[in-house]
Amino acid sequence: EADIYQTPRYLVIGTGKKITLECSQTMGHDKMYWYQQDPGMELHLIHYSYGVNSTEKGDLSSESTVSRIRTEHFPLTLESARPSHTSQYLCASSEGRERYNEQFFGPGTRLTVL
Amino acid sequence: DQQVKQNSPSLSVQEGRISILNCDYTNSMFDYFLWYKKYPAEGPTFLISISSIKDKNEDGRFTVFLNKSAKHLSLHIVPSQPGDSAVYFCAASADWDDNFNKFYFGSGTKLNVKP
Numbered sequence: 001e002a003d004i005y006q007t008p009r010y011l012v013i014g015t016g017k018k019i020t021l022e023c024s025q026t027m028g029h030d031k032m033y034w035y036q037q038d039p040g041m042e043l044h045l046i047h048y049s050y051g052v053n054s055t056e057k058g059d060l061s062s063e064s065t066v067s068r069i070r071t072e073h074f075p076l077t078l079e080s081a082r083p084s085h086t087s088q089y090l091c092a093s094s095e096g097r098e099r100y101n102e103q104f105f106g107p108g109t110r111l112t113v114l
Numbered sequence: 115d116q117q118v119k120q121n122s123p124s125l126s127v128q129e130g131r132i133s134i135l136n137c138d139y140t141n142s143m144f145d146y147f148l149w150y151k152k153y154p155a156e157g158p159t160f161l162i163s164i165s166s167i168k169d170k171n172e173d174g175r176f177t178v179f180l181n182k183s184a185k186h187l188s189l190h191i192v193p194s195q196p197g198d199s200a201v202y203f204c205a206a207s208a209d210w211d212d213n214f215n216k217f218y219f220g221s222g223t224k225l226n227v228k229p
Contacts, residue, residue, distance in 0.1 A: 004157075035219075040123060042116060043158075043203065043219040058216075090157055100146060100165075100207075103217065105157030 003027055006091050006106035013081055014114050021076045021109045023091030032074040033103060035090040036060060043090065049074060081113040117141045118206050120220035127227050133191040135223045137204030140185065144206040148217065149178060149189050152201045161202070162189070194227045201225070 004025040013019055025032065030051040035043040035058075045058030049068040063085070064078050074093075078085055088110050092103040119138045127133045137147075145166040150158035164171040164178045164187065171178050177190045191198055201224045205217040 006157075009155075040221060042118065042221040045216060048216070092157070100163070102148065102160040102163070105150075105159070107155065107157045 004091065004093055004104050004106040006089075006109050008109060009107060010110050010112075012112045012114065015080075015082055017081050019078050019081055019111070021089055021091075021111070023074045023076070023106055024072050025074075025093045025104070025106075026072060027093060027095065027104070028071060029093035029095045029104075030071070031094045032068065033092040033094075034058070034064075034066060034074070034076050035092065036062065037088045037090060037108075039088075047076065081111075083113045086111060086113050115140075116221075117144075118204055118218045118220040120202075120204055120223050122223050123221070124224040124226070127194045127225065129196055129227055129229050130193045133189075133194045133198065133225055133227065135189040135191075135202050135204075135225065137187050137189075137220055138185060139187075139206050139218075141206070141208065141218075142185065143208040144218075145209055146207040147178070147180060147187050148205045148207075149176075150203040150205060150219075152203065152222070158203055191225075194225075196227050196229050199225055199227045 007022045032049045034047040037043045044060035046062040047066040090108045091106040094101045094103045148163040149161040151161045152158040162176050180187045201222040203222045204220040
């Protein structure tokens with residue numbers, strides 16, 4: 001069973017607010033990921049991390065930023081939320097250097113920006 | 115540009131029958147494929163995978179078939195059960211970054227298994 005958590009699960013917020021989506025995993029995984037998914041669409045990788053102090057941008061351009069100060073924690077921040085940021089955000093993690101390791105997903109945060 | 119495509123947004127099957135979910139990909143560099151299953155209000159969970167050196171992988175009621183020449187894979191569920199009702203995502207990975215397992219996901223197929 002995967003131990004990866006995301007908070008909040010749902011967030012409705014006004015334009016211009018700063019928000020942080022939390023993601024934590026207790027499996028000691030080095031690699032962590034953030035995906036964005038609109039309804040009926042594919043998951044798009046927006047950020048990933050190889051380990052502490054490592055962050056990279058994914059394939060889909062995003063105005064969000066991430067940090068990785070601790071292995072277990074990979075928060076995503078939007079400095080000024082806009083309606084175009086409305087989406088579901090999924091956090092995932094995987095272990096080791098093997099490319100074939102599965103990714104474990106959190107339950108997601110559904111963000112609505114009014 | 116979507117590299118992994120699931121062209122059927124939904125599929126409805128009677129309990130006990132076979133469910134066949136399809137996935138097409140465009141990038142011939144992809145050499146590892148996975149299926150994930152997602153229930154409402156939960157994150158996707160890994161179901162089954164296949165390497166490009168194989169054309170079939172079986173795990174209980176779930177079998178994945180890979181046709182490299184057609185750039186097509188399918189997931190067969192036999193027999194289908196109501197608990198299989200979920201959204202199924204196909205994902206693919208390539209060996210261009212040996213240090214990192216980046217997955218490309220399809221848009222999902224919602225399976226409804228009717229009792």
